[in-house]
Amino acid sequence: MAVGSGGLQDKPWTDPKAQPFIRIEGVSKHFGDVAAVNGVDLNIYRGEFFALLGASGCGKTTLLRMLAGFETPSAGKIFIDGVDMADIPPYRRPVNMMFQSYALFPHMTVGQNVAFGLQQDGVGKAEIAERVAEMLDLVQIRALAKRKPDQLSGGQRQRVALARALVKRPKLVLLDEPLGALDRKLREQTQFELVNIQEKLGMTFVIVTHDQEEAMTMASRVCVMNAGMVEQVGAPAEVYEYPNSRFVADFIGTANLFDGVVTEVSSDQTRVASPDLGGDIVIGGGGAVAKGATVRVMVRPEKIQVMPDGSPDPGFNSAEGIVREIAYLGDVSVYHVELMSGKRVQFTRANLLHTADAPLTWDDRVRFQWHPANGILLVI
Amino acid sequence: MNGRLPWFAISMLVLGYLFLYSPILSLIFYSFNESRLVTVWGGFSTKWYGALMQNDALLSGAWLSVQIAFLTACVAVVLGTLAAFALIRFGNFRGRTLFAGMVTAPLVMPEVITGLSLLLLFVAMEAVLGGPGRGMMTIVIAHATFATAYVTVVVQSRLGQLDMSLEEAAMDLGARPFKVVRVIILPLIWPAMLAGWLLAFTLSFDDLVIATFTSGPGAKTLPMEVFSSVRMGVSPQINALATIFIVVVTTMVVIANQVAFRRRA
Ligand SMILES: Nc1ncnc2c1ncn2[C@@H]1O[C@H](COP(=O)(O)OP(=O)(O)O)[C@@H](O)[C@H]1O
Ligand SMILES: [Mg+2]
Numbered sequence: 001m002a003v004g005s006g007g008l009q010d011k012p013w014t015d016p017k018a019q020p021f022i023r024i025e026g027v028s029k030h031f032g033d034v035a036a037v038n039g040v041d042l043n044i045y046r047g048e049f050f051a052l053l054g055a056s057g058c059g060k061t062t063l064l065r066m067l068a069g070f071e072t073p074s075a076g077k078i079f080i081d082g083v084d085m086a087d088i089p090p091y092r093r094p095v096n097m098m099f100q101s102y103a104l105f106p107h108m109t110v111g112q113n114v115a116f117g118l119q120q121d122g123v124g125k126a127e128i129a130e131r132v133a134e135m136l137d138l139v140q141i142r143a144l145a146k147r148k149p150d151q152l153s154g155g156q157r158q159r160v161a162l163a164r165a166l167v168k169r170p171k172l173v174l175l176d177e178p179l180g181a182l183d184r185k186l187r188e189q190t191q192f193e194l195v196n197i198q199e200k201l202g203m204t205f206v207i208v209t210h211d212q213e214e215a216m217t218m219a220s221r222v223c224v225m226n227a228g229m230v231e232q233v234g235a236p237a238e239v240y241e242y243p244n245s246r247f248v249a250d251f252i253g254t255a256n257l258f259d260g261v262v263t264e265v266s267s268d269q270t271r272v273a274s275p276d277l278g279g280d281i282v283i284g285g286g287g288a289v290a291k292g293a294t295v296r297v298m299v300r301p302e303k304i305q306v307m308p309d310g311s312p313d314p315g316f317n318s319a320e321g322i323v324r325e326i327a328y329l330g331d332v333s334v335y336h337v338e339l340m341s342g343k344r345v346q347f348t349r350a351n352l353l354h355t356a357d358a359p360l361t362w363d364d365r366v367r368f369q370w371h372p373a374n375g376i377l378l379v380i
Numbered sequence: 381m382n383g384r385l386p387w388f389a390i391s392m393l394v395l396g397y398l399f400l401y402s403p404i405l406s407l408i409f410y411s412f413n414e415s416r417l418v419t420v421w422g423g424f425s426t427k428w429y430g431a432l433m434q435n436d437a438l439l440s441g442a443w444l445s446v447q448i449a450f451l452t453a454c455v456a457v458v459l460g461t462l463a464a465f466a467l468i469r470f471g472n473f474r475g476r477t478l479f480a481g482m483v484t485a486p487l488v489m490p491e492v493i494t495g496l497s498l499l500l501l502f503v504a505m506e507a508v509l510g511g512p513g514r515g516m517m518t519i520v521i522a523h524a525t526f527a528t529a530y531v532t533v534v535v536q537s538r539l540g541q542l543d544m545s546l547e548e549a550a551m552d553l554g555a556r557p558f559k560v561v562r563v564i565i566l567p568l569i570w571p572a573m574l575a576g577w578l579l580a581f582t583l584s585f586d587d588l589v590i591a592t593f594t595s596g597p598g599a600k601t602l603p604m605e606v607f608s609s610v611r612m613g614v615s616p617q618i619n620a621l622a623t624i625f626i627v628v629v630t631t632m633v634v635i636a637n638q639v640a641f642r643r644r645a
Contacts, residue, residue, distance in 0.1 A: 070548050090551045103549035107567050120554030168553070 011235075012045035013221065019082075021046040021204055022067070022172065027076030028228075029062050036062040038228035040076070049198050049205045051215035054225035055251070060208040061100070063225075064174050067206065068097045081171060091120070096168055100176040100208075102161040104149040110136070110160050111145040117168045135163045138197060154181050158190070166201065173198075175207040179214065191217050212252050216240065224248050240300075246378055249298045256304070256345050257378075258297045262289050269372060272297055276343045277319050284373040296378040301334065303374035304347035306360065307367045318369035321345060323362055337366060404626065411619035418614050428620040435617055441605030442621065445585050448516060448601060452523040452584040453577045459524065460531025460576055461569075467532070468539045484533060486526035495593030498522045502594060514596030522594040523584040530583065531576035538572035539565075574636055582629075 012018040020043035029037040037059040044050045052060045065071045066078060069090035078085045085093065096117065105113050111132055118128045136142040139159040149157060158178065165173055178194070179187045195218050198205050209215050215222045216236040224231040224239060224247075232239055232248045243249035246257065258281060260274030270288070272281045272295060281297050289295060312318035321337035324344070332348045339345060347368060349360075360366060411429075415422025432438065463483050467476070486494060502518050505511065512518055542565070550560045588603040595601065600608075606618055 068548075068552055070552075090548070091554050091556055095552070097549070097552050099545045099549055101543055101545050103543060103545040105546060105550070105564060116550070116555075117553035120559070164549075164553070 012048075013043065018045060020044060021048075021081060022206075023077075023079040024063075025077045025079070027063070027066060027073045027078060029059070029066060029071055030074045035228050037066070037073075040228075040230050042223060042230065042233065044204065044206065046204055047202055049195065049207070049218055049220045051219035051222045052206065052208045052225060053212060053215040053222050053251075054210065056210055058225045059228040060210075060225060061176055064097070064176055064206065064208050067172070068095055068174055069093050094171040095174060096165040096170040096172075097174040098161050098165040098176065098178050100180065102149075102157050104157060104160055104164075106149055108148075109145065110141065110147050110149070110152070113149070113160055114163045114167050117164065121168070131167055135167045138166075138200075139163045155186050155190075158182060162194075162197075166197070166203070169201070170203065172204045172206065175205060177208055177210070180209075180211075187214070194218060216252070222252075224251060226251075242376055243298065243378070246296060246298075249376070249378060254301050254346060256299045256301065256347075258299075258343070260295060260297060262291050262293045262295055265289065265291055270377060272377075276339070276341055277317075278340050279319065281317050281375060282315075282372045283375040283377055284371075288377060289379060293379065298376040298378055299370050299374060301346045301348045304345070304368050304370050306347070306349065307369055312367065312369040316369040316371055317375065318367060319345075320365065320367045323360055323364045323366055326360070326362065335360060335366075337368070407619050408623045408626065411616060411623040413616055413619075416616065418616055418619070428616040429624075431615075432617045432620045437600075438602070438605055438609070438617065438621060441600050441602040444516060444599060445602040448519050448523065448591075449581045449584040451520045452527050453580040455520065455524040456527035456531045456580040457573055457577045459528045460580075461535050461573055463528065463532045464535035464539050467536055484529050486529040487533070489526075491587075491589040492593075494526060495522070495590040498525070498590070499593045514594065515599040516595075518594045518596070519591050519599065519601065522590050523580075523587060526590070527580035527583055530579050531573075534576040534579065535569060535572045538569050542568060578633070578636060 022042070022044040024040055024042040024044075027037060027040045028035060040063060052063060054060050062071060066073050067080070067085075069085065069088065072086075080094065105116065108116070114132045114135055115128050118131060123131075132145075133142065136145055139162055141156055141159045141163070144152065144156060144160075149160065152160065158181065162175075162178065165175070175194075179190055182190060191214060194205075207215075207218065219236060221233060222236055222239050223233045226247050231251075232244045234242075239248060240252050243252060243255075246255075249255040249257070258272075258274045258276040260272040260276065260281060262270060263273045263280070264271035268285065270283045270285070272283065273279075274281050274297065283297060307318070319339055321339040323335055324338045325336040327334040327336075328351075330351070332350050334346055334348050337345045337347070345368070410418055410421075412424050412426060413420075413422055414425040414427070463479075466473075467480055467483070470476075498518075498521075502512070502514055506513070512521075546564055546568075547560050550564045551557065555563065586603065587601075588607055591601045592604055595604070602621075606621075609615065610618065
């Protein structure tokens with residue numbers, strides 16, 4: 001699923017000896033009595049493409065603005081490259097930000113906008129011209145250098161903002177919903193470009209987004225936030241396959257959730273009695289919970305298979321239900337099946353017109369199954 | 381504009397413009413009148429322009445008014461811009477509502493009251509501090525108090541439209557706060573400051589009531605001069621003077637528009 005792992009060959013976050021590039025320690029930010037960010041601890045490593053993911057208003061921008069120096073934490077500390085950022089103003093931080101509104105200077109041309117940062121550092125004229133040209137080439141808008149921002153399309157403006165944030169070669173680039181204003185097609189194409197640019201320049205990117213697909217596509221690691229707090233941090237596949245809470249399971253992709261009680265724990269599997277499913281659910285791996293605990297089992301829709309002849313493979317979990325709704329999405333269809341308990345289960349099937357061996361339609365009775373390894377235990 | 385009532389629309393437009401501009405046009409027209417009577421056409425002549433050049437009282441009044449208006453406009457732009465900054469960029473500081481109210485109060489204060497209260501202030505100051513003597517400086521101070529309010533309103537609305545993140549972006553790219561003001565904010569708000577300057581200049585130039593209250597024996601501004609001479613009968617010299625000012629002001633406004641427009645394009 002991930003396009004690139006942010007140019008990282010190894011995974012520094014798995015190495016206990018690796019020094020984090022950014023350390024966020026117990027950071028909170030209160031606006032009046034609203035806690036926009038609440039006790040966040042995060043380590044981000046050099047060369048990462050790190051995504052802050054969460055619903056609108058969960059504090060992503062506020063956290064980013066504290067890294068840039070536009071907001072002062074109400075509590076906690078931020079270290080970048082080992083330096084405490086507490087008393088360092090925005091203009092002295094080794095950080096550049098791409099703003100959600102792009103914030104291009106309307107009275108300057110594209111070239112002047114990109115050159116602005118270098119001018120502040122007193123870089124020589126010839127070098128500025130060279131580096132600006134190089135950067136405009138990288139984002140493919142060299143021909144627009146003489147235009148003013150109001151003569152550009154949304155996509156072009158986005159590129160200017162990106163070039164301006166990269167041209168000083170900062171150690172850390174912050175991007176606040178960089179693709180939010182683009183249409184879908186352009187957004188997908190730009191996601192790949194952004195990852196390529198980040199790998200090429202080898203900088204650390206921290207990106208804010210509310211779009212889970214975007215985060216999964218681009219990031220080396222995703223941090224899922226909810227109401228100012230961190231819910232889970234991990235590689236995209238890890239967060240998707242092994243969410244650690246109901247919130248993450250629901251937020252990233254779609255989840256079928258079955259409530260139940262643990263009846264048996266052995267070294268390699270856990271058995272859960274689930275009235276929702278109308279039977280026992282077996283989950284691969286054991287030991288994480290105690291017998292008698294109330295738990296929730298999560299199964300992703302694409303992990304569920306339909307058994308046309310009604311006989312499940314041995315060892316699989318299975319149940320029977322009636323097809324209530326079908327949503328045709330082009331590449332796949334989503335089926336909503338109602339179980340005996342009244343519980344609804346979703347699963348997806350690829351739309352293979354020519355090999356449609358068992359067409360399913362409304363009110364069909366259907367048996368489905370999933371492998372024990374595809375169920376995830378969530379402790380309530 | 382679907383053309384259903386073009387004649388009605390056009391005639392309303394013409395009537396509107398006539399109402400607004402025919403007095404001014406007739407004033408210009410009669411400034412070239414040979415006759416001494418202001419409302420009777422006696423043939424073309426530029427003699428009133430010649431007479432005006434000999435009229436020291438009117439000319440020195442005009443010169444004094446220009447000086448006062450210039451100083452007032454400059455003081456008002458500086459103070460008004462600072463006040464606008466405080467109101468827009470310093471958040472909800474303690475006393476902001478009071479400050480906003482006090483800055484803009486002169487907009488709605490009757491001129492007679494402003495003039496009278498300032499006169500009392502200047503008289504008291506003269507008694508206690510021995511100065512400033514009433515004259516040009518006191519008029520400038522008085523005019524600056526209400527002109528500042530206008531500049532504040534004009535600059536404030538422009539500043540309020542500016543995206544705060546422009547300043548943050550500049551700072552993020554390494555510009556110190558003072559530099560941000562110089563290279564980002566000022567270039568974006570100077571058309572509003574220029575508009576405020578012109579407004580302040582015009583208001584000061586035009587003012588009769590406050591100037592009458594706050595001037596001293598030696599200082600007679602143009603409106604005061606015109607007013608007192610009109611009481612003894614209107615001389616066509618006044619028409620000539622007005623025509624000159626209309627030409628000068630129109631030229632200034634056109635130039636200002638041109639400059640502002642070219643910079644924006
Ligand atoms: N300057 C501010 N003053 C008051 N409240 C703010 C301010 N900035 C953000 N907030 C509040 O903090 C919360 C988090 O905002 P934000 O970080 O912008 O969320 P996100 O970027 O995740 O959408 C929101 O409830 C928002 O209303
Ligand atoms: Mg945001």
